[in-house]
Amino acid sequence: xxxxxxxxxxxxxxxxxxxxxxxxxxxxxxxxxxxxxxxxxxxxxxxxxxxxxxxxxxxxxxxxxxxxxxxxxxxxxxxxxxxxxxxxxxxxxxxxxxxxxxxxxxxxxxxxxxxxxxxxxxxxxxxxxxxxxxxxxxxxxxxxxxxxxxxxxxxxxxxxxxxx
Numbered sequence: 001x002x003x004x005x006x007x008x009x010x011x012x013x014x015x016x017x018x019x020x021x022x023x024x025x026x027x028x029x030x031x032x033x034x035x036x037x038x039x040x041x042x043x044x045x046x047x048x049x050x051x052x053x054x055x056x057x058x059x060x061x062x063x064x065x066x067x068x069x070x071x072x073x074x075x076x077x078x079x080x081x082x083x084x085x086x087x088x089x090x091x092x093x094x095x096x097x098x099x100x101x102x103x104x105x106x107x108x109x110x111x112x113x114x115x116x117x118x119x120x121x122x123x124x125x126x127x128x129x130x131x132x133x134x135x136x137x138x139x140x141x142x143x144x145x146x147x148x149x150x151x152x153x154x155x156x157x158x159x160x161x162x163x164x
């Protein structure tokens with residue numbers, strides 16, 4: 001009788017071990033599949049990030065902050081490029097506060113004054129700007145110069161209004 005109890009306990013223990021082994025094996029396999037899926041997603045995300053970084057570097061070339069020669073130009077004058085960019089941006093947007101149109105925009109607004117919405121510094125000499133009066137919009141190319149006194153002078157090189 002004692003021998004049969006040990007036999008049943010032994011069989012129960014073997015069945016329990018087999019059950020544990022199969023259960024752990026299925027958990028391990030599902031985790032492996034999940035890891036492979038996540039690794040694939042990570043690889044795709046890394047490729048997409050690298051592609052976007054390359055595109056951003058290419059687009060950043062035609063900006064004041066991305067052009068080493070343009071930044072060197074301002075540094076040789078004793079200025080930091082990001083400070084100059086902020087200073088000139090403020091001066092351009094301050095002109096929007098004047099009554100009527102912004103004096104840098106060579107067009108009169110049909111439904112109000114033409115105001116500059118966005119600007120993009122191309123380098124140490126040129127700015128691309130977007131303007132609108134709420135109905136009509138256009139773009140302009142400004143040349144700017146900074147003299148030794150810190151005064152900024154703007155010249156409108158070209159501008160246009162999009163057809164309605």
